[in-house]
Amino acid sequence: MNKNIQNYIALFFIFLFLSGCASAVMGGAATLGLAGVQERSIKDAAIDLEIELLIQDNMFREDTEEMFAAIDVIVIEQRVLLVGNVINDNLRDKAAAIAWETKKVKEVLNEVTINKNLNLVSSAKDARISLNLSGLLIGDSDISDINFSHSVSGQTIYIIGIAENEEELNNVLDHARTIPSVNKVVSHIILRDDPKRKK
DSSP states (O other): OOHHHHHHHHHHHHHHHHHOSHHHHHHHHHHHHHHTTSSSOHHHHHHHHHHHHHHHHHHHHHOIIIIITTEEEEEETTEEEEEEEESSHHHHHHHHHHHHHSTTOOEEEEEEEEOTTOOHHHHHHHHHHHHHHHHHHHHOTTSOGGGEEEEEETTEEEEEEEESSHHHHHHHHHHHHTSTTOOEEEEEEEETTOGGGGO
8 A cells, every 4th residue: 555545544543533523534634635735744734633623622621602613723834823803811812822732833823803893794794805815816826725724803814824935925915905895914924945844
């Protein structure tokens, strides 16, 4: 059996054990399937998924409604991006603490905001913006869209990923900035040759 296939099978069962639910396993399989063409390695993709599952599980146990349901967790090469809106600073700080306490985490980018005025209309706008951005990135042949992830909160786009060069990075940000109703674009994208990737 091909060694890469053996690795995929082994990692699949690791995710099965870690997640305990079919949806997470399917997400893990998709992550692994894409890892072969991502800037990050299959090993890093597996570590990232493990970190994401652990953080989400701990948030669920801490506060299902006000933390777990309100905060998106994105992990790329052990860099954790937290995006969402909570009702107070204590929840925001606790979410960051949970992320930092998770093994193998190298960096926590806490973009959780405190805004009691966000409502269903705002959430609908965020969803539309997110769909538009995904479509623009997928449709641009000069962008490897699988190397980027984003979350939208309060019409602010937060993007994390690994760009091949400055041109690709700028193309991603330009697409984000052209979407109607976007208030701000926050980039946590790093370049493929960024020294922090080697730490």
